[in-house]
Amino acid sequence: MIDPFGRTINYLRLSVTDRCDLRCVYCMAEDMTFLPKAEVLSLEELDRLSGAFIRLGIKKLRLTGGEPLVRRGILDLIDKLGDKLRDGSLQELTLTTNGTQLAKAAERLRAAGLKRINVSLDSFDPDRFRRITRTGRLSTVLDGLQAAREAGLKVKINMVALKGVNEDEVDHAIAWCGEQGFDLVLIETMPLGEIGVDGNGDRVDQYVPLDAVRRRIEQSWDLEGLSISTGGPARYARVRQTGQLIGFITPLTHGFCEGCNRIRVTCTGTLFLCLGQEDSADLRSPLRAGESDQALEETILAAIERKPKGHDFIIDRDHRRPALARHMSMTGG
Numbered sequence: 001m002i003d004p005f006g007r008t009i010n011y012l013r014l015s016v017t018d019r020c021d022l023r024c025v026y027c028m029a030e031d032m033t034f035l036p037k038a039e040v041l042s043l044e045e046l047d048r049l050s051g052a053f054i055r056l057g058i059k060k061l062r063l064t065g066g067e068p069l070v071r072r073g074i075l076d077l078i079d080k081l082g083d084k085l086r087d088g089s090l091q092e093l094t095l096t097t098n099g100t101q102l103a104k105a106a107e108r109l110r111a112a113g114l115k116r117i118n119v120s121l122d123s124f125d126p127d128r129f130r131r132i133t134r135t136g137r138l139s140t141v142l143d144g145l146q147a148a149r150e151a152g153l154k155v156k157i158n159m160v161a162l163k164g165v166n167e168d169e170v171d172h173a174i175a176w177c178g179e180q181g182f183d184l185v186l187i188e189t190m191p192l193g194e195i196g197v198d199g200n201g202d203r204v205d206q207y208v209p210l211d212a213v214r215r216r217i218e219q220s221w222d223l224e225g226l227s228i229s230t231g232g233p234a235r236y237a238r239v240r241q242t243g244q245l246i247g248f249i250t251p252l253t254h255g256f257c258e259g260c261n262r263i264r265v266t267c268t269g270t271l272f273l274c275l276g277q278e279d280s281a282d283l284r285s286p287l288r289a290g291e292s293d294q295a296l297e298e299t300i301l302a303a304i305e306r307k308p309k310g311h312d313f314i315i316d317r318d319h320r321r322p323a324l325a326r327h328m329s330m331t332g333g
Helices: 043-055 074-086 102-112 126-133 138-151 167-180 210-217 284-289 294-304
Strands: 011-015 060-064 092-097 116-120 154-161 183-188 223-225 235-239 245-249 262-265 270-272 280-282
Touching (some): 043 294, 074 092, 074 102, 102 116, 102 138, 116 138, 138 154, 167 210, 183 210, 280 294
Parallel strands (some): 011 060, 092 116, 154 183, 183 245
Antiparallel strands (some): 270 280
16 A cells, blocks of 8 residues: 555554553543444454455554453454464564553463564553553553563553653663663653643643653663664664663654554544544445445545645644544544
8 A cells, every 4th residue: 555655554553442441641531431332343343454454565563442452352353363474464463552451461462473562651650650540550560561571572661751740750761671671662742632630731731842851861871873663653772771772752843754654543443544634534334334345445545545744743832722632542542
């Protein structure tokens, strides 16, 4: 699949649920209303949809949510998708998780063929972790990370930089990830959905540019710039003292749209061509219209032909409202 700007689209981020067992302040409102079951694609429909995308050229598939591992039966779907790895039609299968379910899922994920996962972890202080997630227990996530490492999964920690909240933990995160053998990715908060800390904050209050964070990091750590890519938007460096990678995802300070190879599908079957744009395509209707996938594949290809050049994210005192009304959990993290 080639978009209007000559970019090859080979990476699908597929949300399997809008539900989550946490309520992270940058991702969800505290009192979320979740989708009725009838609107969410069944596991069989998710499997069929994945097959269509793989036939059209998707080589990397990341399962997201909400929290994907809270979806009942999700490990059965992952087993089926693992067959695509074994027959060579899919090059990589992975997922992004908050880690709360990893202790019981890690072994089966590895058995299905996953080699690496991303785990969201924004604080190493139990009280602060609970404030950020509103409900979470840090010890549960740490137990899950230990299980993932013991299962042989390569782990990348995702940490959203939140101004005045966890900026002082970045040095600790680098050191801890070095000890654990994990890579670390720092992420700028994105203007998606009305959220706020305890319902009262805004995006300006949360946002910290990663340029400033990196300058502070380089006062204590030696970073070696790298040109490697894992198929996502992060720019990487190697921390000489630990040997691990550190990535920076900067949708606001430095756009990454020129090399975009990604599309996202929500758990309702809505294809978003760009995280920061509203243009979308309904895949649920052709998926449920009959047994043939012809109309489904035609809808996907038609949508790719109008993939935009980039997003319009901006956060400043003149743009306090979110760029888009939908929450990150709705789009797929």
